[in-house]
Amino acid sequence: MKKKLQSKKRRTVPVPIASMGDIAFLLIIFFMVCSEVSKDNSNIQVTLPFSEFVEKIEVPVAARVAIDENGEVYLDGVRVDGAKDVEWGVRALLTHTVSDEQRHVQFKCDASLPKETFEPVIKAIAEAGGIIEAVGDKPN
Amino acid sequence: MRKRYSHEKKHRSGEIPTGSFSDIAFLLIIYFLVATTLVKVKTITADLPTGEKTSQPQSDKTPIVNLRGAEIFFNDRKVTMPELNDRLGALELGTQEPSKRVIMLESARGTPYENYFQALASISRHDGVVAIVEEDE
Numbered sequence: 001m002k003k004k005l006q007s008k009k010r011r012t013v014p015v016p017i018a019s020m021g022d023i024a025f026l027l028i029i030f031f032m033v034c035s036e037v038s039k040d041n042s043n044i045q046v047t048l049p050f051s052e053f054v055e056k057i058e059v060p061v062a063a064r065v066a067i068d069e070n071g072e073v074y075l076d077g078v079r080v081d082g083a084k085d086v087e088w089g090v091r092a093l094l095t096h097t098v099s100d101e102q103r104h105v106q107f108k109c110d111a112s113l114p115k116e117t118f119e120p121v122i123k124a125i126a127e128a129g130g131i132i133e134a135v136g137d138k139p140n
Numbered sequence: 141m142r143k144r145y146s147h148e149k150k151h152r153s154g155e156i157p158t159g160s161f162s163d164i165a166f167l168l169i170i171y172f173l174v175a176t177t178l179v180k181v182k183t184i185t186a187d188l189p190t191g192e193k194t195s196q197p198q199s200d201k202t203p204i205v206n207l208r209g210a211e212i213f214f215n216d217r218k219v220t221m222p223e224l225n226d227r228l229g230a231l232e233l234g235t236q237e238p239s240k241r242v243i244m245l246e247s248a249r250g251t252p253y254e255n256y257f258q259a260l261a262s263i264s265r266h267d268g269v270v271a272i273v274e275e276d277e
Contacts (some may be wrong), residue, residue: 021158024165031172049257053265054182106183111254115247118256123272127147133183136257 011095044068044077049111054136059104061133063093065125066108071117083120090128097129184261188270201233204273207247207261212259225262234267246273 044066066074067085073080075089090105097103105125109118125132168193205224206213213219214227233241247256263270 002252005214017162021162021165024162024169028165028168028172031169049254051184051258053261054184056180059185104185106181108181109253109257111252113250113253115251115253115256118253119247119272122188126190126272129190132186132188133187134257134260135181135183136261137182 044074044108046108047112048108048135048137050139051136052138054138057104057106057133059101059133061104061106062097062102063090063130064106064108065090066119067110067113067121068116069110069112071113073121083124086121087124087128088124090130094129097119100131103129103131104133106133107127108135174180181268184257184264186260186264186270202242202244202271203228204244204246205263207245207251207255207259209248209251210255212255221258221262224259225265228262228266228268231266231268241267241269242271243268244271244273 023090045068046066047069064076065075068074073082073086080086080089094103105128107122107125109121122132203215206216210219212224214224219227225272228243233243243258245256245263260270
């Protein structure tokens, strides 16, 4: 019995690391394929409005519309001329949608902008068939 | 010099060193994981159904929220935002049929988005359907 234990001590257990590189590269490829390039308009400067009713968005959005502090309008990160361009763009993006779940459009706007600037864009999204997901923040 | 060069060349195996590949790959994975931002923005959902524009007023009973600059009016009575929430809550729009969930939203020129957003949030929270009132041109 003692002898048997001694022989166990000498045993070396090699960890198979030859395929580690392959596994790691497969993981990288997986992440790169599954990732979605951000169109979050996060680089656009806006002061978000506050409301106690905002909730974390759970549905995927079909398009992202933003109006920055200077009143410039962006559709999926690209500057557009105005509300009409937003309507056409959103309408085009929603062409192949079949359910309400696919019609959500994120709308981000600077809190200080007047009605004349943002309301035409809101109407344009609605006219194009989008359900507005207006971005805001919870008050501290 | 020439002799030494040729001598060295003969002994080269020509194999690409792949020993550090896994390290490089894992470093790349760590980089991607750290650099990825899983941002979930906070929003309010507002469904603004589109329809035929009409110059006729809605039924007298259709509630109207009016924003005049920083002031809020609900059925022509000045209210604060918490009061508006209470009044909309009292309407129990969630239990009504869709045609009776309509809340008209009118805003004066220059109304800031902050107020508009809060009114929109309040209406949506209480299951209201927003109908935007346009100004006469």
